[in-house]
Amino acid sequence: MQTPMIQGLTQSIAKWNAGDLSVEPELMQTIYPILRGLAQEQLSNNSRVTLQATELANEAFIKMRIGVNPVDNKNQFANKYHFMSFMAHMLRNLIVDHLRQRGRMKRGGEVHFIRYDEAKVEDVDVNEFDFKDVDWIALDAALSKLEQQEPSYARLVELRYFLGYGIEQSAVQLGVSTATANRMWRFSRAFLSEEMRT
Amino acid sequence: MKLTTLFDQAVDLDTASRGAFIVELAGRDAAMAAALTRLLDAEKAPILAEPNLHALRSIATELSVAAPKAVGGFQLIRPLGRGGMGEVWLATRSAGAAVQEVALKILRFDIGNEHARLRFQLEQKMIATMNHPFIARMIDANHGDGDLPWIAMEYVDGVNLTQWCTNHQLPVRARVALVIKVLEAVAHAHQHLVVHRDLKSSNVMVTREGVPKLLDFGIAKSTGDTQKTATAQRFFSVGSVAPEQYTGERTTVATDIYQMGILLYELLTGAPAYDLEGLAPAQIQECILHRAPEIPSRAVSPSHAKACGLDKHTQLQRLLAGELDRIVMYALRKNPAERYATAAEFARDLQAYLDGRPVLAAGQSKSYQARKFLTRHWLPSSLAALAVIAMLALTLQLLLRDSALNAAREAALVARDAATKERDKAQNLNTFLLDLFRAASPTAINKKDLSGIVLDAIDLQITRSEFIDDPSAAFALIKAALGLGELAQAQRFLAVLDQHRARYSADDNRQLLLLQANLANIEADFPRLKAINAQLAKTIHNATAQQKLIFIGYVGQTLVDTDPKRVLAFTDVKPLPASLIRLRARAFTSLKNYPSSIEMLVAASVRKDLTAMEHLSVLQSLALAYLANKEDAKGLLVTADLIKSAGTNLGEENLRALPFWNTRALALVRSHQDKEAIAVYDELLRWRSLSENVRFTITMNRLLAGTNQIAIDSLSRKLAHDVWRGRESLTPTSVAYAKIALLRVLSSERKLNEARALAASPDLFEQLEEPTITELRAWRGALSDPPQAFASGESWLTQLARVNSRDSHLHALLIKNRPTAIATK
Numbered sequence A: 001m002q003t004p005m006i007q008g009l010t011q012s013i014a015k016w017n018a019g020d021l022s023v024e025p026e027l028m029q030t031i032y033p034i035l036r037g038l039a040q041e042q043l044s045n046n047s048r049v050t051l052q053a054t055e056l057a058n059e060a061f062i063k064m065r066i067g068v069n070p071v072d073n074k075n076q077f078a079n080k081y082h083f084m085s086f087m088a089h090m091l092r093n094l095i096v097d098h099l100r101q102r103g104r105m106k107r108g109g110e111v112h113f114i115r116y117d118e119a120k121v122e123d124v125d126v127n128e129f130d131f132k133d134v135d136w137i138a139l140d141a142a143l144s145k146l147e148q149q150e151p152s153y154a155r156l157v158e159l160r161y162f163l164g165y166g167i168e169q170s171a172v173q174l175g176v177s178t179a180t181a182n183r184m185w186r187f188s189r190a191f192l193s194e195e196m197r198t
Numbered sequence B: 001m002k003l004t005t006l007f008d009q010a011v012d013l014d015t016a017s018r019g020a021f022i023v024e025l026a027g028r029d030a031a032m033a034a035a036l037t038r039l040l041d042a043e044k045a046p047i048l049a050e051p052n053l054h055a056l057r058s059i060a061t062e063l064s065v066a067a068p069k070a071v072g073g074f075q076l077i078r079p080l081g082r083g084g085m086g087e088v089w090l091a092t093r094s095a096g097a098a099v100q101e102v103a104l105k106i107l108r109f110d111i112g113n114e115h116a117r118l119r120f121q122l123e124q125k126m127i128a129t130m131n132h133p134f135i136a137r138m139i140d141a142n143h144g145d146g147d148l149p150w151i152a153m154e155y156v157d158g159v160n161l162t163q164w165c166t167n168h169q170l171p172v173r174a175r176v177a178l179v180i181k182v183l184e185a186v187a188h189a190h191q192h193l194v195v196h197r198d199l200k201s202s203n204v205m206v207t208r209e210g211v212p213k214l215l216d217f218g219i220a221k222s223t224g225d226t227q228k229t230a231t232a233q234r235f236f237s238v239g240s241v242a243p244e245q246y247t248g249e250r251t252t253v254a255t256d257i258y259q260m261g262i263l264l265y266e267l268l269t270g271a272p273a274y275d276l277e278g279l280a281p282a283q284i285q286e287c288i289l290h291r292a293p294e295i296p297s298r299a300v301s302p303s304h305a306k307a308c309g310l311d312k313h314t315q316l317q318r319l320l321a322g323e324l325d326r327i328v329m330y331a332l333r334k335n336p337a338e339r340y341a342t343a344a345e346f347a348r349d350l351q352a353y354l355d356g357r358p359v360l361a362a363g364q365s366k367s368y369q370a371r372k373f374l375t376r377h378w379l380p381s382s383l384a385a386l387a388v389i390a391m392l393a394l395t396l397q398l399l400l401r402d403s404a405l406n407a408a409r410e411a412a413l414v415a416r417d418a419a420t421k422e423r424d425k426a427q428n429l430n431t432f433l434l435d436l437f438r439a440a441s442p443t444a445i446n447k448k449d450l451s452g453i454v455l456d457a458i459d460l461q462i463t464r465s466e467f468i469d470d471p472s473a474a475f476a477l478i479k480a481a482l483g484l485g486e487l488a489q490a491q492r493f494l495a496v497l498d499q500h501r502a503r504y505s506a507d508d509n510r511q512l513l514l515l516q517a518n519l520a521n522i523e524a525d526f527p528r529l530k531a532i533n534a535q536l537a538k539t540i541h542n543a544t545a546q547q548k549l550i551f552i553g554y555v556g557q558t559l560v561d562t563d564p565k566r567v568l569a570f571t572d573v574k575p576l577p578a579s580l581i582r583l584r585a586r587a588f589t590s591l592k593n594y595p596s597s598i599e600m601l602v603a604a605s606v607r608k609d610l611t612a613m614e615h616l617s618v619l620q621s622l623a624l625a626y627l628a629n630k631e632d633a634k635g636l637l638v639t640a641d642l643i644k645s646a647g648t649n650l651g652e653e654n655l656r657a658l659p660f661w662n663t664r665a666l667a668l669v670r671s672h673q674d675k676e677a678i679a680v681y682d683e684l685l686r687w688r689s690l691s692e693n694v695r696f697t698i699t700m701n702r703l704l705a706g707t708n709q710i711a712i713d714s715l716s717r718k719l720a721h722d723v724w725r726g727r728e729s730l731t732p733t734s735v736a737y738a739k740i741a742l743l744r745v746l747s748s749e750r751k752l753n754e755a756r757a758l759a760a761s762p763d764l765f766e767q768l769e770e771p772t773i774t775e776l777r778a779w780r781g782a783l784s785d786p787p788q789a790f791a792s793g794e795s796w797l798t799q800l801a802r803v804n805s806r807d808s809h810l811h812a813l814l815i816k817n818r819p820t821a822i823a824t825k
Helices: A004-017 A021-045 A053-064 A073-108 A126-130 A136-149 A151-162 A167-174 A178-197 B003-011 B015-028 B030-044 B053-066 B114-129 B161-167 B172-191 B253-269 B281-289 B313-320 B323-331 B343-355 B366-378 B383-395 B402-419 B423-439 B447-464 B472-483 B487-498 B506-522 B526-542 B545-559 B564-570 B578-590 B594-605 B612-628 B632-650 B655-670 B674-686 B692-707 B714-725 B732-748 B752-760 B770-783 B796-802 B808-816 B818-824
Strands: B074-082 B086-095 B098-107 B138-141 B150-154 B158-160 B204-207 B212-214
Touching: A004 A021, A004 A073, A021 A073, A073 A151, A073 A167, A136 A151, A136 A178, A151 A167, A151 A178, A167 A178, A178 B003, A178 B030, B003 B015, B003 B030, B015 B030, B074 B098, B098 B138, B114 B138, B114 B150, B158 B161, B161 B172, B161 B204, B161 B253, B172 B212, B172 B253, B172 B313, B172 B343, B253 B323, B253 B343, B313 B323, B323 B343, B472 B487, B472 B506, B487 B506, B506 B526, B506 B545, B526 B545, B545 B564, B545 B578, B564 B578, B578 B594, B578 B612, B594 B612, B612 B632, B612 B655, B632 B655, B655 B674, B655 B692, B674 B692, B692 B714, B692 B732, B714 B732, B732 B752, B732 B770, B732 B808, B752 B770, B770 B796, B770 B808, B796 B808
Parallel strands: none
Antiparallel strands: B074 B086, B086 B098, B098 B150, B138 B150, B158 B204, B204 B212
16 A cells, blocks of 8 residues: 555656656655665664665665555566665765765864774774775766766666666666676776766 | 767777777767777776775765764754764753753764774773763763664863864963863873873863863773773874874873873964874874974964964963973973873963962073062062062162163052052062062072063063053053063063053053153154154143153153253253253253253252152262363262262162262272272172172273272282183173273383284274273374374373373373374374
């Protein structure tokens, strides 16, 4: 049984997946708090289990029961794929916003840490350390350009980078063949590399 | 065709085919070909890594922790900051009807990090043991497993220490006082076997009421438990990392002392002790382990004086120079064992600085101690009392300039009036004076110490802004500083006062102008004095009679050399005010009108309305006028009166009588009574508490009198050689006198060749007075072979008579050689 709100949400996500980005703000507004709440809940319930963005998105989907239709399994899956794509996109926005905000905090703040011995990883501030691996903000900018030219390619990248999906998983999610997903990935990676280099 | 399609087609081709493909494309669409080429190049070396799940995980973790809505029954309101190990949120919890506000610290670390969790729990335990008004209180914490670890702390609604100081333009003393409080908190933590290890401004919040609260024992460790910290955290705020933290050695209470030193340094100078920005790791290491920071007074950042409520950079530098420099540098010693032993000791030393007691960090030199003694005893009483002390001590001091004495006396009178405004202040003053006389024998105080006291007092006045409501003590201090010759400090304080002119009454403003005029007068800056006089002229009609007279005196000063006649015109009033007698006499002297000067001074000398000191001053001026007018016998008679009166009024061995005795001896020399003059000098040299300068001046006079006798005594002979040998350190005038004395000795011993060589040695004529120049030239002329006559054809004897020289040996030489001298003419 779906509430009207969820029904509207399902339709909006389907529209967004079809390339109608105008529904995005509304979707964000609805799903953002749910996603965060879920993440928190998950962490609180089980400190031993490492949180994964994928699980988080799954949890969110289950929690919201989007598109759960006992009669039409196919439809349910289509909905879920749509939802996960959108979730990846949303995570991208969340993370980049967060990093930008933190960047501001950092610039205004006075805390500068130095590490004296990189070997002692357990003493290292994990967040300070890992964020260096990927320039998320530059990636976001490049991704926005890709999005303008090839939205479906951008969806693929989001799934891979923000939900940690593999090529096959992403292909299923996007409803394309693995070969096509491979080609999309190859192009996207070249495109983003070129954008981020310049 | 789309770029993606073209890319797909080209990417699998071999290099040669790819080239052909692109050339062909370029023929149709050059831009597309260029874009494709770039993409193909990028594809060969993608900079984008494969998706990194580890990275994703930590971001997700952070996100989830960054925005929980509630933790442990607290509602999270907004983030307050980010510590070494967690995030701090402003959070609320309902406690009955009231809503409790807390700073909720949440562990941000990966939940799986057992190490971090243990550390966090340790922090909880540590904070729980402490209970101090300046340490943020722990309100609650969770202990259960399987939850985000959190600590609810007292929420301090304020700003950090540095910010607070800046916002309030906190003066240096107030900053020191705040740091003392923080040190008390640190000492409390130490008593509970907790070392903070991350003491810095952002960990000290100050409430709206100005109460500091020490926060964040995030990387604290228990002093009693070294095991747990075997893998000591190796990340710290760079600027405040202590050498032993850097090297990973044992951190102790000394580490907190060091970090408090860094904090104090930054609060005082507005600059970091170590600017490590942009340095390579090796350079950072060098700084932290080996290089001492610039001492605070030299490190003051340009804008910091304003932040401390001061106007000038130099004011702040002056405040820091000395004890605060020493205290900070003591805390920042590289070797932990050489720093303050405890936070309490550090705090006590800062308190000692505030109280004016000797600080542990300072050297224990005698004059330092003495100066501290004076300042300490002055502090509890009124500021004004200080000027009295300075003045009383001054009277023990020989100050050759009357202006200094007068200024100090006036300062004392004002200060006394100010001090007696309140009875308890007067009481303190009396107690203090007794102490002063008991403790400070005249020899123990020198002008330098007195200056130190006055300068400290001025600093204090400025720091406390006490002058704003009542500038009378400030005026007294400026007078004292002027009297002591501390012109720069007087000028600085005057400039500060000048900025508050709008607050002061017309009377105070007039006094301010008079002091500025006084300074200009001492500095002989007559253009400025004229400008100030012009301002004074507008307000002087409301002034007291005394002020009017001082004003006339200043006007006279600007004119007496250039236009003495005008000075004589406007001082031609009867009875002549005592303060103008000297000015008028100077105007006559300028005109070489000695008879009129004498006439006026004679009239003044019988006046009954003069104070004893004014009367003595008139007698001295009269004696000198007689001598200038070649009435040596009368001059001698007046000096007899002078020293008799001085003895009656000033008592024996009063240093203020010394100039009068000096005048007496001069008159004796002029009257050929060299032996009597020598006796006077020898008596003076027996006086105790002569300053070095004065002692030397008397010695030189004694030498000149002694060598002027035809039979030169053996002491004078020896002295002449000694002084000449030590001429390196003398002023040009003293060198010239020493030369004359030795010429006399050599001449009397008939060592004419030696004398001739000496006479021919170069002289700094441009720095000497006319009589001395004539005398040296005469010696040269008399000793040359054949003797030379004076250039104008006059005889040397005539010329010497003109400058009042009665040099027995030179005269003898010239008379003996007269025929030759005349023959060469």
